[in-house]
Amino acid sequence: MKEQLAQIKQQAMEALQQAQTPAQLEELRVRFLGKKGELTAVLKQMGKLSPEERPVMGQLANAVRAEIEEMLEKQKAAAHAAALEAKLASEALDVTIPGKSVVLGHAHPMNQVLQQIKDLFVGMGYQIVDGPEVELADYNFTKLNIEEGHPSRDRSDTFYFTDDDSVLLRTQTSPMQIRVMENAKPPICILAPGRVYRKDEADATHSPMFHQIEGLVIDEHITMGDLKGALVTLMKKLYGEEAVMRFRPHHFPFTEPSCEMDMQCHKCHGTGEVDGQVCSTCHGEGWIELLGAGMVHPKVLEGCGIDPEKYSGFAFGMGLERMAMRRTRINDLRLIFDNDVRFLNQF
Numbered sequence: 407m408k409e410q411l412a413q414i415k416q417q418a419m420e421a422l423q424q425a426q427t428p429a430q431l432e433e434l435r436v437r438f439l440g441k442k443g444e445l446t447a448v449l450k451q452m453g454k455l456s457p458e459e460r461p462v463m464g465q466l467a468n469a470v471r472a473e474i475e476e477m478l479e480k481q482k483a484a485a486h487a488a489a490l491e492a493k494l495a496s497e498a499l500d501v502t503i504p505g506k507s508v509v510l511g512h513a514h515p516m517n518q519v520l521q522q523i524k525d526l527f528v529g530m531g532y533q534i535v536d537g538p539e540v541e542l543a544d545y546n547f548t549k550l551n552i553e554e555g556h557p558s559r560d561r562s563d564t565f566y567f568t569d570d571d572s573v574l575l576r577t578q579t580s581p582m583q584i585r586v587m588e589n590a591k592p593p594i595c596i597l598a599p600g601r602v603y604r605k606d607e608a609d610a611t612h613s614p615m616f617h618q619i620e621g622l623v624i625d626e627h628i629t630m631g632d633l634k635g636a637l638v639t640l641m642k643k644l645y646g647e648e649a650v651m652r653f654r655p656h657h658f659p660f661t662e663p664s665c666e667m668d669m670q671c672h673k674c675h676g677t678g679e680v681d682g683q684v685c686s687t688c689h690g691e692g693w694i695e696l697l698g699a700g701m702v703h704p705k706v707l708e709g710c711g712i713d714p715e716k717y718s719g720f721a722f723g724m725g726l727e728r729m730a731m732r733r734t735r736i737n738d739l740r741l742i743f744d745n746d747v748r749f750l751n752q753f
C-alpha cells in the first residue's frame with residue numbers, strides 16, 4: 407500500500423507538471439482525487455490493514471492527497487496566468503500602425519470669398535451688421551425712394567407674404583441702409599452681407615436666392631471719390647493689381663448720382679471673343695457687372711432723419727455669387743449651390 411501511494415503521488419506529480427489547460431487539470435483532479443479516483447480506491451482498502459498500520463497509512467494517504475492538491479492549485483494558477491498572458495498578447499494594440507486620418511472639410515468657396523471681403527472692409531473701418539430676410543415693403547422699397555408701381559415691386563418679381571404686399575422676402579440688402587440710418591447718427595460705416603430673394607428661374611447666372619453685400623458710409627464731405635477709392639481698393643486686393651475696372655453711369659432710385667461697376671472679363675480680357683467665338687463668360691460684352699453704387703439720395707437721408715445739407719454718403723450693393731464666380735473662375739452659378747464635394751474640394 408505504501409508503494410501504491412508512492413506510485414500515485416509520482417504519477418500525479420508528473421501528469422500535473424505536464425498539464426497545461428484548466429480542462430486537463432480538472433481531468434487529473436478527477437482521476438487522482440475524485441470519488442472514483444485512484445487515491446480513493448487505495449483508501450478503500452484501509453479496512454484490510456491491521457489496527458497499528460491503519461493510522462500510519464491514513465496519515466501517509468492524507469499527506470499524499472495534500473501534496474497533490476497543492477500541486478493542482480499551483481498548476482491551476484499557472485494555467486490561469488498563461489491564459490491571461492496569451493489573451494493579452496493576442497489582443498494587444500499595435501500603436502505603431504498608422505491611424506486612419508480624419509478628413510477635414512473646409513469653408514465653402516462662397517464663405518471664403520465672403521470672409522475675405524469682410525476682412526478687407528473691417529480693415530478699412532467698416533462694421534459688419536446683420537438684418538432680417540423677412541422685411542417690410544416700407545424698408546425694402548418705400549424708404550429707399552422706390553415708388554408704388556415700380557417694376558421691382560411687381561408680384562412676378564417679389565415673394566410677398568401678405569395680400570396687401572406689406573411683408574416680403576427682401577429683394578436686396580439695401581433696406582439695411584434704412585435700418586442702420588434710423589438707429590445711428592453719422593459717422594456711419596457699415597457692411598451688411600446677407601441672403602436676398604427674387605422670383606427668378608435658376609440658370610447659369612440666376613438663382614431665386616442669392617447673396618448681396620451692402621455697404622454704406624455717411625459723414626460730412628463724403629464724395630464719389632471716396633466710393634471709387636473703397637471699391638477699387640477692394641477689387642485690387644481681391645483680384646490683383648492688374649485687375650481692370652470701369653464705372654458706368656446708371657440709375658437707382660435711392661442714389662444720385664448712381665453707377666455700376668464692371669470688371670474686365672477674365673476669360674476674354676475685354677475683347678468679347680475667345681478663339682474667334684463669342685466669349686461665354688461675358689456674352690461678348692468684354693465686361694462683367696459686379697455691383698451697383700452711388701451717392702445716397704438726399705430724400706433717403708432726410709427720411710431717416712439725417713440732414714442732407716450737412717451729411718452726404720455713398721452706398722453700394724454687390725452680388726456675392728458674382729464675386730465668387732470670378733474668384734473661382736467658374737461660369738455657372740449653380741455649381742456654387744449644388745455642393746458637390748468634387749467641386750468644393752477644388753477650393
Ligand code: DAH
Nearest residue numbers: 578661698699700721722723
Ligand atoms: N440694391 C441694388 C440691387 O439689388 C444694388 C445697389 C445699387 C445697392 C446702388 C446700393 C446702391 O447700395 O447704392 O440691384
